[in-house]
Amino acid sequence: MDQSIALTVGLPVALAIIMLGLGLSLTPDDFKRVLTYPKAVIVALFCQVVLLPALCFGLCYVFALPPELAVGMLLLAASPGGTSANLYSHLAHGDVALNITLTAINSVLAIVTLPLIVNGALLHFFNDGQVLPLQFDKILQVFAIVLVPVIVGMILRHKAPGFAHRMDKPVRAFSLIFLFAVVILVAVTQWKVLLGSLGAIGGAVLVFNLLSLGVGYVVPRLVGINAKQATAIGMEIGIHNSTLSMAIAMSPVLLNSPQMALPSAVYGGLAFITAALFGMLVSKQAQRAG
Known part of the structure; x- marks a missing residue:
């Protein structure tokens, strides 16, 4: 891969800006609110951190994905x-x-679960003794690029709420533009690989996306969580941060693998369609129940 300044510096900086924008939208109360509905949060985290990666791991074998794409799928599953x-x-x-x-x-x-899951995937699918691209120093880099901007954003919101409010829309717009730019970059650099494996990637990504939405809604309902909260969990788990996973896969200072970004690139366009259909379905069910 071309070790250009645009990728070496541009991708981490862009990712940091996106995470800064997320921090601008958060307050300490968002973390304290877990005490209001602990059951829903615990169930959601179990589905996100344990159940979905396990299901994704199985899908990699069902669709017989090559190692790079399998790791890319697990990276997507591990993304918040x-x-x-x-x-x-x-x-x-x-x-x-x-x-x-x-x-x-x-x-x-x-910050903890993503490197653990990705490292586990690298160990499992690349069993040739190669050096892992995401070891402890890379975990620190993920921490610096992802968590630190979130903390800075939260501090800015607390100290300068007016500035945080004004920056919300520009940062969101930047995130959307960046998502499209990375998808195009992946498609251009990996066009032959994408065409050659689109059937496997498309099928695996679609099934994983539907499983994410389904698990996020059905599991909470099975344990007695109300439909409104189950809908929220379904959306949170069903719409993974494909921008984050693509940036980590593409960045030369992290995984440095455009092929590992392919599942997230396909997912980035697909998830918005399935989420809209899922939203219509659960809304109709809620109206009938009401």
């Missing part, structure tokens, strides 16, 4: 929910406050 989950949850009449709380907790928790 995207901030757009809040919007989709609102449109589907979910508990948006719960979404915000889960986004806050997942963003911090992913």
